[in-house]
Every structure is written in C-alpha cells, then in structure tokens.
Amino acid sequence: xxxFMQNVFATATFAGLAACATxxxxxxxxxxxxxxxxxxxxxxxxxxxxxxxxxxxLLEDAQKERFRADLITxxxxxxxxxxxxxxxxxEEKIAExxxxxxxxxxxxxxxxxxxxxxx
Numbered sequence: 001x002x003x004f005m006q007n008v009f010a011t012a013t014f015a016g017l018a019a020c021a022t023x024x025x026x027x028x029x030x031x032x033x034x035x036x037x038x039x040x041x042x043x044x045x046x047x048x049x050x051x052x053x054x055x056x057x058l059l060e061d062a063q064k065e066r067f068r069a070d071l072i073t074x075x076x077x078x079x080x081x082x083x084x085x086x087x088x089x090x091e092e093k094i095a096e097x098x099x100x101x102x103x104x105x106x107x108x109x110x111x112x113x114x115x116x117x118x119x
Contacts, residue, residue, distance in 0.1 A: 027095050036103075
C-alpha cells in the first residue's frame with residue numbers, strides 16, 4: 001500500500017509540474033510586422049524601446065514568481081496555480097512586448113539612431 005501511495009504522489013507531482021507556468025526566458029517573441037514604429041524619430045524610438053523593456057522586466061518578474069510558486073505547490077500538492085488560473089494571457093503579453101522591442105531595435109538600427117544621438 002505504501003508503494004502505491006508513493007506512485008500516486010509521484011504521478012501527481014509530475015502532472016503538476018507539467019502544468020507549470022512557462023519560464024520567461026522560454027517565451028518566444030511574437031513577430032511585429034505592422035510598421036507601427038516606422039514614423040517615429042530616433043529619440044521617440046529609443047524612449048519607446050526603453051519603456052517596453054521596463055514593461056518586459058516587470059512582466060518577466062511576475063512570470064518568474066508564478067513559475068516558482070507552481071514548482072513549489074506542484075511538488076507539495078500535485079496541483080499548480082497554472083492548472084486553475086491559465087497564465088496564457090501573461091505569456092502572450094510577454095511575447096508581444098518582446099516582439100515590439102525587436103521591432104523597435106530594427107527601426108533604431110535602420111535609422112542609424114545610435115550614432116545620431118551619441119554624435
């Protein structure tokens with residue numbers, strides 16, 4: 001009977017860990033191809049990029065906390081918050097912000113903003 005309970009606990013733990021939130025570093029950037037940044041000048045491009053980098057950092061910190069909480073509750077109870085409260089909206093927002101940062105960086109490079117502002 002004890003062996004059976006150990007197997008049940010191990011199975012529940014693995015199932016719980018499978019339903020964890022995605023670590024922020026594993027979330028891929030969502031492609032931004034609509035040209036919404038094409039009309040911005042260099043100072044505004046850099047300001048927008050820096051603003052989105054701050055948002056990304058805040059979202060990633062929250063996602064890391066969710067991931068840690070899922071690991072702990074999954075190991076202890078076999079259930080995770082992500083099994084009940086889907087983290088997909090936050091993960092999609094992180095992917096979107098990452099994509100916006102990449103698009104802004106492309107515009108900054110295309111307009112040669114770094115040398116114009118530094119020089």
